[in-house]
Amino acid sequence: MQMSFKTFKGGVHPGDFKSATEKKPVVPAKPPAVAIIPLSQHIGAPCEPLVAVGDEVKMGQKVGDSKGFVSAPVHSSVSGKVIKIEMCNSALGRPVQAVYIENDFQDTWHEDVVPNPNWQQLEIDELKKLIREGGIVGMGGATFPTHVKVSPPPGQVIEYVLVNAAECEPYLTADHRAMLERPEDIIVGLQIVMKVVNAPKGMIGIEDNKPDAVEALKKAAANFPNIEVHALHTKYPQGAEKQLIKVFTNREVPSGGLPSMVGCVVQNPGTCIAIADMVRFGKPLIERNVTITGSGIMEPKNMLVRVGTPLEEVIEQCGGFKSNIRKMVLGGPMMGFSQPGPENQPVTKGTSGILCLTDQEVQLYDIRQCIKCAKCVDVCPVSIMPLFIGSSVEQGMYDKAEAYNAMDCIECGCCTYICPSRRPLVQWIRMSKGDIAARRAAAAAKK
Amino acid sequence: MSIIIPAILSLGGLGLLFGSALAFAAQKFAVEVDPKVEMVQEALLGANCGACGYAGCAQFAEEVVAGKAPVGGCTPGGAKTASKIAEILGAEAPSAEARLVAQIVCLGDGDTAKIKHIYDGAPDCKAALMFGGGPLACGFGCVGLGNCVRACPVQAIAMGSNSLPIIDVNACISCGKCKNICPRQVIEMVNANGLHHVRCKSRDKGKHVRTVCERGCIACNLCVKACPVEAIRMENNLATIDSYICTNCGECVEACPRTTIV
Numbered sequence: 001m002q003m004s005f006k007t008f009k010g011g012v013h014p015g016d017f018k019s020a021t022e023k024k025p026v027v028p029a030k031p032p033a034v035a036i037i038p039l040s041q042h043i044g045a046p047c048e049p050l051v052a053v054g055d056e057v058k059m060g061q062k063v064g065d066s067k068g069f070v071s072a073p074v075h076s077s078v079s080g081k082v083i084k085i086e087m088c089n090s091a092l093g094r095p096v097q098a099v100y101i102e103n104d105f106q107d108t109w110h111e112d113v114v115p116n117p118n119w120q121q122l123e124i125d126e127l128k129k130l131i132r133e134g135g136i137v138g139m140g141g142a143t144f145p146t147h148v149k150v151s152p153p154p155g156q157v158i159e160y161v162l163v164n165a166a167e168c169e170p171y172l173t174a175d176h177r178a179m180l181e182r183p184e185d186i187i188v189g190l191q192i193v194m195k196v197v198n199a200p201k202g203m204i205g206i207e208d209n210k211p212d213a214v215e216a217l218k219k220a221a222a223n224f225p226n227i228e229v230h231a232l233h234t235k236y237p238q239g240a241e242k243q244l245i246k247v248f249t250n251r252e253v254p255s256g257g258l259p260s261m262v263g264c265v266v267q268n269p270g271t272c273i274a275i276a277d278m279v280r281f282g283k284p285l286i287e288r289n290v291t292i293t294g295s296g297i298m299e300p301k302n303m304l305v306r307v308g309t310p311l312e313e314v315i316e317q318c319g320g321f322k323s324n325i326r327k328m329v330l331g332g333p334m335m336g337f338s339q340p341g342p343e344n345q346p347v348t349k350g351t352s353g354i355l356c357l358t359d360q361e362v363q364l365y366d367i368r369q370c371i372k373c374a375k376c377v378d379v380c381p382v383s384i385m386p387l388f389i390g391s392s393v394e395q396g397m398y399d400k401a402e403a404y405n406a407m408d409c410i411e412c413g414c415c416t417y418i419c420p421s422r423r424p425l426v427q428w429i430r431m432s433k434g435d436i437a438a439r440r441a442a443a444a445a446k447k
Numbered sequence: 448m449s450i451i452i453p454a455i456l457s458l459g460g461l462g463l464l465f466g467s468a469l470a471f472a473a474q475k476f477a478v479e480v481d482p483k484v485e486m487v488q489e490a491l492l493g494a495n496c497g498a499c500g501y502a503g504c505a506q507f508a509e510e511v512v513a514g515k516a517p518v519g520g521c522t523p524g525g526a527k528t529a530s531k532i533a534e535i536l537g538a539e540a541p542s543a544e545a546r547l548v549a550q551i552v553c554l555g556d557g558d559t560a561k562i563k564h565i566y567d568g569a570p571d572c573k574a575a576l577m578f579g580g581g582p583l584a585c586g587f588g589c590v591g592l593g594n595c596v597r598a599c600p601v602q603a604i605a606m607g608s609n610s611l612p613i614i615d616v617n618a619c620i621s622c623g624k625c626k627n628i629c630p631r632q633v634i635e636m637v638n639a640n641g642l643h644h645v646r647c648k649s650r651d652k653g654k655h656v657r658t659v660c661e662r663g664c665i666a667c668n669l670c671v672k673a674c675p676v677e678a679i680r681m682e683n684n685l686a687t688i689d690s691y692i693c694t695n696c697g698e699c700v701e702a703c704p705r706t707t708i709v
Binding site for chain 1 (some may be wrong): 569597
């Protein structure tokens with residue numbers, strides 16, 4: 001029986017381009033010769049290195065940690081020797097400090113990595129500690145530390161844990177494959193989160209263009225009456241956190257607020273698997289599913305890649321770039337970050353895909369004047385008016401952009417996708433968000 | 448006919464009534480404006496550029512008359528406007544200072560500067576810098592996406608064919624808006640009387656500059672040695688000419704092996 005859901009306002013229907021990899025099982029990638037472990041792979045305070053050049057490290061050993069609450073430790077994904085601590089490139093374009101570890105290919109686990117045979121009896125605080133120590137962050141791409149997400153402020157009652165398995169970004173299939181190959185682990189991870197936040201109900205939402213994944217998870221969840229699996233309408237951005245909450249509960253997260261304010265916690269299936277691995281086997285987050293796809297790559301694949309594997313090595317294992325490659329994007333085409341190049345940059349906890357686009361796929365247009373057709377207003381899932389923010393930013397008026405609620409933008413890119421004048425609206429909004437945040441911080445510092 | 452006459456009478460009557468009411472209100476509630484404010488506003492250029500720091504020419508005029516803004520506050524107007532304002536206010540005209548004009552302190556265009564990667568996002572210098580530190584291999588050079596062109600209130604800046612903006616120094620009103628908006632700070636307000644300037648901002652070592660730009664300053668010190676009046680000094684691997692000492696002799700231009708000084 002199909003339960004009908006209220007949908008969210010707006011959204012677009014881009015082509016999904018998933019056929020290149022959706023039938024391909026996840027294959028493990030070769031471990032890197034030199035692992036590059038960035039010390040900031042999450043939103044929040046960057047880690048301090050815990051190792052020095054020349055130190056021997058083992059697989060799963062913590063190599064960086066921070067005292068900040070909104071932060072997550074990073075672990076070595078190989079065993080070997082620290083050769084240098086230097087800057088490497090990051091997806092966001094600014095260099096970050098990273099620990100370079102030369103692999104000895106022994107894969108000896110660190111002594112801290114111990115399974116918890118009685119994981120089902122662990123207390124909530126112990127589970128929270130495990131999630132933090134495992135360096136687990138949101139693996140959909142935003143990389144928000146999970147232990148923060150599952151620690152709502154006192155007084156907020158969590159009713160639902162939602163698993164965001166929509167995978168609404170075109171091209172990406174990493175979560176889809178995870179759902180087909182490890183559905184039981186997703187359920188285990190979800191149960192752990194439900195226990196930690198004391199939520200009575202868990203719900204999994206999958207876009208209805210993945211009927212096999214719906215089937216697999218329904219089967220895995222059959223014995224758990226408190227977990228529901230639902231097929232969702234295929235629409236971008238169905239997998240945006242606040243939109244998913246609206247779809248499931250018809251509640252709206254207030255402007256500037258967090259999902260816990262409306263009694264929800266949202267997790268990605270990849271994160272659920274990472275939580276299950278950490279809690280049951282003590283295995284920190286050192287590898288993740290990555291979709292390497294696009295027509296600019298020789299052999300599109302879904303791979304289980306160790307965090308810290310240089311992008312160049314991953315691409316090499318997929319046969320390399322085609323000669324007419326034009327653009328490389330980390331993440332999906334709608335929200336991913338296009339990159340100057342694969343040099344000196346590793347796969348991190350947030351790398352859901354490596355998208356290689358050729359000159360046929362990348363089309364450049366001249367930016368025209370806004371014709372005020374308001375298509376961007378129609379598709380905007382958070383009901384802001386991208387056209388006015390865009391024009392304000394174009395003229396350098398960031399205060400006006402703030403007045404038009406630029407900070408509420410979830411950067412889904414629907415406005416840029418739909419704009420007939422090809423205006424880079426979401427890019428402008430992102431720019432203004434940086435500026436507004438800096439000004440707010442300066443104003444706060446003054447006080 | 449019988450309709451038109453009452454219509455004319457009633458409308459005309461209403462018109463008369465409202466007209467006299469307005470005339471009365473204009474007399475009764477008139478706001479006293481200092482005639483000096485109007486005269487000062489007349490003397491200003493009226494570009495509303497904001498170079499004085501006020502919202503526009505009208506506000507500047509009010510502030511000058513109130514004695515809160517300096518008589519020479521209108522940079523675009525220069526000495527001429529300042530003396531006019533001084534005359535109106537009966538104040539002393541400030542001594543004439545050298546006119547400042549905006550200048551792009553970079554010569555790295557599409558031919559001479561090395562490109563690290565192609566940027567095809569939003570055409571905004573700031574956005575380009577967010578993407579991998581900008582498309583240029585040089586960490587100091589002009590990005591060339593024209594934030595200054597859009598900021599100029601008098602269209603004195605145009606984008607050259609080689610993605611380096613060209614400033615029309617005669618049209619420049621010294622408002623400094625381009626200087627303030629440039630995310631790379633490659634625009635400087637320079638003395639309009641000085642003919643020669645070091646057109647580079649790179650504080651990198653000469654060896655690195657050589658690899659990223661054909662016209663960047665490599666801190667070779669030849670200009671410092673060539674200058675007969677010691678107007679050039681070398682700081683942080685970058686030569687700077689003090690245009691108030693400079694005699695425009697052109698020795699440094701001859702000496703510069705990289706044609707950075709023009």
